[in-house]
Amino acid sequence: MTTISPAILISMFSRIAETMAADKDRLCALDGVIGDADHGIAMDLGFGAVRDALAAIDPSATDPTAVFNMAAKSFLNAVGASSGPLYATALMRAGAAVKGKTVLDQGDFVAAFQAMAKGIQDRGKAEVGEKTMIDAWVPAAEAAGTAQSEGKPLTEVLDAALVAAEQGAEATKQMIAAKGRSSRLGERSLGHMDPGAASAVTVIRAIREGIVSA
Numbered sequence: 001m002t003t004i005s006p007a008i009l010i011s012m013f014s015r016i017a018e019t020m021a022a023d024k025d026r027l028c029a030l031d032g033v034i035g036d037a038d039h040g041i042a043m044d045l046g047f048g049a050v051r052d053a054l055a056a057i058d059p060s061a062t063d064p065t066a067v068f069n070m071a072a073k074s075f076l077n078a079v080g081a082s083s084g085p086l087y088a089t090a091l092m093r094a095g096a097a098v099k100g101k102t103v104l105d106q107g108d109f110v111a112a113f114q115a116m117a118k119g120i121q122d123r124g125k126a127e128v129g130e131k132t133m134i135d136a137w138v139p140a141a142e143a144a145g146t147a148q149s150e151g152k153p154l155t156e157v158l159d160a161a162l163v164a165a166e167q168g169a170e171a172t173k174q175m176i177a178a179k180g181r182s183s184r185l186g187e188r189s190l191g192h193m194d195p196g197a198a199s200a201v202t203v204i205r206a207i208r209e210g211i212v213s214a
Helices: 006-034 039-055 064-078 083-097 106-124 134-149 154-174 181-189 195-212
Strands: none
Touching: 006 039, 006 064, 006 195, 039 064, 039 083, 039 195, 064 083, 064 106, 083 106, 106 134, 106 154, 134 154, 134 195, 154 195
C-alpha cells in the first residue's frame, strides 16, 4: 500500500471503535483499582462517537485533515473526562500535520502518528515515568520515527510502535502515579498498570490493524 486515503482513515477509526468496545470492561477494571472505574466507558463513548460521525462523511469529498478534525470534535463532544481534551488535541494535531494533503503517504502517516503523541503530551503536561498514557504514546512515537528513518515499510513501523507502547504500558506497573486521581494513592498505585497507557496500546493496536488490513 502506497497511499492512505480518507476512506482508509475512516475505516481505521471504525476499527478503533470496535476494538475499544471489546476492551471496555478490562479498561474499567484497571481504572477501578487506581481511578474511578470509568476510563473504558469514556474511551468507548469517544471512539464510538467518532465512528458514527465519520460514517456520515463522503470519503471522496473530504481530505485527511477534515477526517482528523471531525474525529477530534466528535471525541471531545462525547467525552467530558480528562481523556476527551487529550485525544481531541491529539487528533487535531494529526490533522494539522497533514494539512493540504488529499491522500497520505507513509511519511505523512508517521508524522500524523507522532503529532498525536506530541499533542497528548503537550495538553497533559506529562513526562515519561509519571504513570500516564504518555508512557505508552511517547515510546511508540519514538519507535515509529526510528523505524521510519531506517527505511522500514509502514507495517514494520507500526509493529515497532505497538511493541514500544506495550512495553511502556507494562512499565507503568512499577511507577508511582504523579498525575490525575491516581496520584493521590501514592505508593499504593505500584503494581498496577495505568489504564490510560493500557487504552493507548488498544488504540495503537487498532491503528496498526486498520492500516495494515486496508
